[in-house]
Amino acid sequence: MKAVVYEKYGPPNVLNLIEVKKPVPVGNEILVKVSATTVTSGDTRLRSSNFPPLAWLIIRLMFGLFKPKKKILGHEFSGIVEAIGKDVIKYKVGDEVIGTTTMLPTGSYTEYICIPENRKKGVLAFKPKAINFNEAAALPVGGMTALFLLQKAKLTKDQSVLIYGASGSVGSYAVQIAKAYGATVTAVCSSSNFDMVKLLGADAVVDYQIRDYYKMDQRFDIVFDAVGKTSKSKASNILIKDGRFTSVKSLTIPRHQHMNKVCELVEEGKLKPFINKTFPLSDIVEAHKYVDKGRKRGNVVIEIIKQ
Incomplete structure (x- = not known):
């Protein structure tokens, strides 16, 4: 072979x-x-x-x-x-x-x-x-990583979530999973990828090449670093009190229950x-x-x- x-x-x-x-x-x-x-x-x-x-x-x-x-x-x-x-x-x-x-x-x-x-x-x-x-x-890898980290950040319905690096593998899954849970999603990526992340369900988009996301006036329940290129100190500027920062740089331990949930979301048409x-x-x-x-x-x- x-x-x-x-x-x-x-x-x-x-x-x-x-x-x-x-x-x-x-x-x-x-x-x-x-x-x-x-x-x-x-x-x-x-x-x-x-x-x-x-x-x-x-x-x-x-x-x-x-x-x-x-x-x-x-x-x-x-x-x-x-x-x-x-x-x-x-x-x-x-x-x-x-x-x-x-x-x-x-x-x-x-x-x-x-x-x-x-x-x-x-x-x-x-x-x-x-x-x-x-x-x-x-x-498996991107889907489970996104789900694991969003669950670790205690994602729930009606929260506001900012995803930094939303057009990458993990980010593209994170956008869809957050929407499937009923969150409002702001996607940070380059303007060339705006159409893509909107298609995935993003409610708002920010071009990181033009605007520093951590200088926004809006506040978020969760900031998800999907590419490992930002920090908790920057994210803290736009997190609500008790808001949570999560990143692909942290340890992830996806298990079979995460794979099963990801597959379930796919079969339901909520994740692709x-x-x-x-x-x-x-x-x-x-x-x-x-x-x-x-x-x-x-x-x-x-x-x-x-x-």
Whole structure:
């Protein structure tokens, strides 16, 4: 089978498409024929080892000090169950699934992947029928992160929420989830993305290139930093008393209940992944180059099986 591997940290061209041995499911594992995966910011950071100085050594010790321990990137996927281990209970051959590769020895930049039916970290779920495989592949990481952080900020109906970086992957989900909960949403992004975030449900928009959001007169119940590029000190200027700031820079621990809720919102028509660009697996280097520019909207999908 084909898979994208990297033997050293660096720019996108360290990624190579090669032939590797197809895995065989054992025990409680399912073998998934991968339909699509994505290029997340986590993938590009791990590939380049581009982390803040204080975190660099810790992350290198976890993922490989001199070269990557996990040679296949890819944090999320959609696909079809092709085979199952003898102890699998929940899934059967032919089931359509989505999931994350958290704490697995391999990522999802591959044609096939073995996933344990149950594990402490990482999720696996049935694919929502309301979306296609490309859209489904982009759902787990961004969708669960947005939901986890909004719930952590105690999102409730009729609150006012400002989302900084609303046109990115996490931000695009946060806009829709906040609206699904009955909040009023102000989206901060560039003017070129105004139409996009309005389509997702934003009630008001602010161009960060023209106006500093933290100098606004309006006050908010929640300020959500969806790109890790603002701070609690700035957000505090526009938060109500007891208002809450949340950011993708904080620790997130999404669990199966978050994945189930995200899928529920999709089936209800309240949440839909926004796909910016789609690349074939053979163009993985170009896909990483595109994401490295820092201007992607929503999600970038790697299509392994043509939809």
